[in-house]
Amino acid sequence: MDETAIRVLLIEDNPKDVRLMEELLADAEGIHADLESTHCLSAALERLRQGRTDLVLLDLGLPDCQGIDTFNRLHAEAPNVPVIILTGLQDEKLAVRAIQLGAQDYLKKAESDSPSLARAMRYAIERHNLLARVRELEALRRMEQRHREMNSLERLATPGSGAGTTPSAGPEPLSSAAPELFEKLVGQYESLLDLVIEEKIHKGADNVSEQLRAMAEKIGRQEAGPRDVVHVHSSVLKRKVRGATEAKAQACIEEARLMVLELMGYLATFYRDHAVVITAAPADGAPEAEGASETEKGELL
Numbered sequence: 001m002d003e004t005a006i007r008v009l010l011i012e013d014n015p016k017d018v019r020l021m022e023e024l025l026a027d028a029e030g031i032h033a034d035l036e037s038t039h040c041l042s043a044a045l046e047r048l049r050q051g052r053t054d055l056v057l058l059d060l061g062l063p064d065c066q067g068i069d070t071f072n073r074l075h076a077e078a079p080n081v082p083v084i085i086l087t088g089l090q091d092e093k094l095a096v097r098a099i100q101l102g103a104q105d106y107l108k109k110a111e112s113d114s115p116s117l118a119r120a121m122r123y124a125i126e127r128h129n130l131l132a133r134v135r136e137l138e139a140l141r142r143m144e145q146r147h148r149e150m151n152s153l154e155r156l157a158t159p160g161s162g163a164g165t166t167p168s169a170g171p172e173p174l175s176s177a178a179p180e181l182f183e184k185l186v187g188q189y190e191s192l193l194d195l196v197i198e199e200k201i202h203k204g205a206d207n208v209s210e211q212l213r214a215m216a217e218k219i220g221r222q223e224a225g226p227r228d229v230v231h232v233h234s235s236v237l238k239r240k241v242r243g244a245t246e247a248k249a250q251a252c253i254e255e256a257r258l259m260v261l262e263l264m265g266y267l268a269t270f271y272r273d274h275a276v277v278i279t280a281a282p283a284d285g286a287p288e289a290e291g292a293s294e295t296e297k298g299e300l301l
Contacts, residue, residue: 028118082128216266
């Protein structure tokens with residue numbers, strides 16, 4: 001096999017059409033192809049699993065699969081291989097649908113010639129490579145954005161970093177002041193994040209908001225603040241994105257971003273509800289509220 005040739009897999013069950021493609025490729029100028037053919041989808045999928053295929057020419061009507069499902073199954077198995085649909089006169093609508101789903105082009109068998117086939121193959125490979133590069137750049141952009149977000153969270157969660165905290169929270173973070181509670185909160189927050197993502201996929205009915213409210217109460221009773229919430233949040237995100245696929249990591253970040261805002265809101269509400277707000281100075285000689293802490297004097301998040 002010539003390593004510089006385009007390695008083409010033809011999936012076609014009609015022997016006449018197989019011979020037609022062989023003849024068109026043999027006469028095509030400016031393109032050198034090594035053609036391999038198979039008559040059914042199952043054999044084609046097995047061949048694609050072996051790799052070393054640059055392009056697929058696909059007939060949608062095969063003995064073991066028919067219509068748009070033929071393309072869907074092939075594309076799911078080999079999403080990184082460009083596909084040109086070969087159609088009869090009655091299959092053009094299906095071919096257009098396949099392009100909408102990810103095929104690169106289609107050719108009508110009855111109207112094909114060597115120049116049109118060669119041109120379609122070159123353009124299909126070029127477009128596919130361009131789209132792959134665009135996807136790589138987009139994935140890199142999201143990864144850099146994720147790293148910036150994680151670094152920002154780390155700074156916010158680090159004591160003395162300038163992150164907003166309540167004076168009542170004190171200089172010691174919750175992770176060291178109450179490490180067992182902190183680890184329980186991290187585990188609970190991670191479970192809730194899994195539930196949120198599962199709900200989004202399967203539309204479950206778990207009441208995540210009520211559980212976030214309960215978490216806020218636990219945090220508030222320790223007189224912890226936003227820095228500690230961010231610390232819980234960032235600890236969970238580091239676990240979830242480590243080794244995750246790009247799609248899973250992005251889903252975790254997006255859903256956790258909403259969760260932490262909701263948790264912050266419940267914590268602010270907790271401090272409001274448990275504060276003793278001093279609206280006027282006490283009368284001369286009257287003592288301040290006995291035992292009032294800074295939080296009880298109305299210091300909020």
